[in-house]
Amino acid sequence: MLFLPIWIAALAVAVEAQEVYITKTGTSARPQCTGTLASPSFHFQPFSYTLKETIRTFAPAYSKAAKLLKTSLSTSTWGSWLPGQTEISATDTADPYGQAAWSSMWLQADLQNYTTTGLLSTTVHPTPIPTSELVLPPADYFGPTDCYDFPDDFVFGVAGSAAQIEGAIALDGRSPSLLEKLITGDKPRDYVTNENYFLYKQDVERMAAMGVEYYSFTIPWTRILPFVLPGTPVNQQAIDHYNDVIKTVLDAGMQPVVTMLHFDSPLMFVASDNITRHPDIGYNNAGYQNETFVDAFVNYGKVLLTHFADRVPIWVTFNEPLLYAFNFQGVDNVVHAHSQVYHFYHDELKGTGRMGLKFNDNFGVPKDPKNASHVQAANRFQEMQLGFFADPIFLGKQYPDSVLKTLPGARRLNDTELTYIKKTADFFGIDAYTATVVSPASEGIDACASNPSSSNWLFPYCVNQETTNIYGWNIGYRSESYVYITPTYLREFLFDIYNKWKHPIIVSEFGFPVYGEATKDLPDQLYDSPRSQYYLSFMSEVLKSIYEDGVEVIGALAWSFADNWEFGDYSQQFGMQVVNRTTQKRHYKKSFFDLVDFVKTRQISD
Template sequence: MYTIECGTGVPFSALFLYIERDSSVRNTYATSVPSPTTTRKFAPPYTDVVKDLTTSWSTSTWGSWVPGQTAISATDTADQYGQAAWSSMWLQADLHNYTTTGLFSATVSPTPVPSSELVLPPRDYFGPTDCYTFPEDFIFGVAGSAAQIEGAIGLDGRAPSLLEKLAPDNKPKDYVTNENYFLYKQDIQRLAAMGVEYYSFTIPWSRVLPFVLPGTPVNQQAIDHYNDLIDTVLDAGMTVNPRVNNPHASLTWLTPQVLLSHYADRVPIWVTINEPLLYAFNFKGVDRVIKAHAQIYHFYHDTLKATGKIGIKLNDNFGVPKDPKNSSHVLAADRFQEMQLGIFANPIFLGKQYPKSVLETLPGAKPLSKSELKHIHNTSDFFGIDPYTATVVSPADEGIKPCAANLSSSNELFPYCVKQETKNVHGWNIGYRSESYVYITPTYFREYLFYLWNTFRSPILVSEFGFPVHAEAEREELSDQLFDSPRSVYYLSFISEILKSIYEDGVHVMGALAWSFVDNWEFGDYTQQFGLQTVNRTTQQRHYKKSFFDLVDFVKTRQPSKD
């Protein structure tokens, strides 16, 4: 490399050569994951497991819901779980502008990713400068969610779910999305080509257990599909990390048990329940989630004798006091964290009772018994958390106690009884704003990791984090969408703070999974693009974004030497 000193009159040709050589310090291409040489087993195969189970499941197959075609005319009306019964669920769903498939109706065979797609983009001018390396066992990967990428919602025996009703009629639906149900082999190939080693995905209960109720048949087509997906990931040299996609409260035990039995032999890390705060924030729902989670944990370790890790995954935009010097603001932030995290984490990680703020505020709340606490305590091998951003917290105007005491109050802040804002005490935004609620808040993130570790003393898995660049979807030129520097800033700053947390704060962070590996359906919206790849909604073609290269390259260059 040339050394250029000020005032030496370097020829233009030498300057150009210097720039070219400097850019080559980075790898020219992304480095793909090597093919596996062995496959570890973490539990007995299903054929052995099923012999020892007291619970067994009947399996069945159903057709596909195509309005106006054969599914409606099924004649097996005497079978309460037959084709006619399955079809009637779709008739009752009454979906508008329903589309069954997009371009594909069968699994697409993968093709190699051309090397021209794997050339690293130019660096941003500023970037992390630390020299820390990731621990040898650090987990790094990407995440996706079936409901947001699969499409094929009425095909191969899947039942309708609330997600089909979630978005208003004038908003995009999940009918097609990214057609990952048919394109999963290519999507996995693209991840492996980038050097991604872990893939976190969800398995939706509506595809596995169409009739919802305990004792109803399991969909064999779903079992076969996710079997092949898992094998495809392993064949690509990657590791899988499945999770159940927000099951109904009555399913929080049954659906994961089915999946653990079938797939535990090949899966080293499991998430029992995904972001329960989103759908179980009432006392009855929370109580069921915690007890079901404990059952799943004991089934995995005690019944299956599995040797992998299993845990719960919580969501929380970490609360920071608006004025750290004001004790009432600090107490408000504490209450916010208790009601978002402590409500689940106190019993599971500490063996402690529900927080006082929960018991005194949520209608119907009652303490766990000593025997329940004993059964629930230590039932997570890691603390899964989705900490996308921070939120600024201060007390309700009338104070927390008056707000919390008035159960009939129409106060929109109940039951938290704290204000959540995005500006600090001086009126500045807490960070660079995205297309949605996410702000770039890396220093708060580090404080949060410190809080989690010192409060709950469990290895932390940052199970989702990501950033939708403002107005990215409005950019007409594809190249402008791909050069997503704000997302790179988000990822590199957050991952840098993870390294500082590990080495400077003594926090045990076991891994981080970026959300999402591809732009997807954000529950009625395609403009909030969280993806590390773009998707052409007409052709389903994917393109890598700059942030994907930046993030993977950052991690790869900071892995410990294997010499």
């Protein structure tokens, strides 16, 4: 059975008395707009045949692009790490990049309770999605009240990251990353997760069947370059794998969005016995501040771009880098590494797609907007979360004073650096999950900022972060995690970003883990109305941002297309599909239908 768009699938089963969103007016998803649409004008025109088939490329193919690299790339393949076996059978001990050397990295990683695979060990051939799975769920009584359409080039899609869905961590030549060491105790690890490494064709099929247009995924550095550093061999198995992932996405009628680094920094950069976590910011000593990091990342970026940029229209260099680079050197390295990769892509490779970064920031709103110190605290919060990266990259502007005066080791960028870094992003990616209420540290911002003591957990922001407003109300409807439903603050956030950094915006992640969802029976997990409310309210505010505020929002990517590994946790279910952890079977949730239907009924027709 071929997969069908959800609105066709719904008609096909209408005889079963399922509720569908298609009526005589064709606009029942937007009843408040009835009568506001212009009537069509019918007229005859001359006919002529036109060529419909086109091939869109965004950069030269690898055969030409590889000539831009200073040295030719050597390729190799490795096996899989099997505890107690591979390190014994490998005899190529004299080869610095051989099987024995590769296996030794996994020995040093010292994994706990590692199993090499879950259910699968080979790529699964996709199966068509039965029409019965694509029946629209019953509609909620109240819905959005907008009458706007998305621009015809709006980037709408869903997202996932390799570490959270792929599994197969020590198979086919992948080497260890930070995430295999970060999670301790009895929490679930990333060894299996969703087994997307073997199930990617089926996952793409399920997304395409729902009408998804863009699929945002990540490529692990340690799969492409197991030995990480410039001059080390490229993993041919990884190149072949992601070539096929991209081909699968394109063949399904979608477009790929590729992120180069999503938390899974190579373990060789990490002082694994000295990883510290700040409760409000992220992890220190996670590798980004390593002195070889910039050259290594730039080399990795060039390898990806020369191999895949001809077919990928949107690139992200770093995902939420502040969480793993919150000291000055780490952020400074990210800024320089990103700008070098950007220049290679546009100046040398002549890439015609778009490249940017995606940042984490729970929009900081002052607890008392009438209190100047609270407003100052919110502004400082935004400076240190976003301005630290965005001022030099988007504006060619110096690092914020709040950073330079607070962080140990901070230095000013010189004029040559600022000129090179300026405008090295085509869009501003923001993972705008929620908002947080901000007020100054009790001792005051200045007193806190002058005391970089490890015992002062408010340093370096030196602001309090809360989830209740000045009247004691939650800032919005709460979830299983830090996310609250805060759509009106999203609109305010987009307005602030656009007018401050003057670049197009992609809402590169947004999602909602329903409170207690993982404890519910399957039918109750599937009927996830709070998540639908989150997505539809956020997308409504995106439309208002575009039409009423003049903000150039060019896309939105929902997190995530399926429940996944949330860094040691499966109870925070952000997905729009339930995943059975025993069988790996996926089930569509109501929110997936609601989000896609919202966008499809608001797309401008050609």
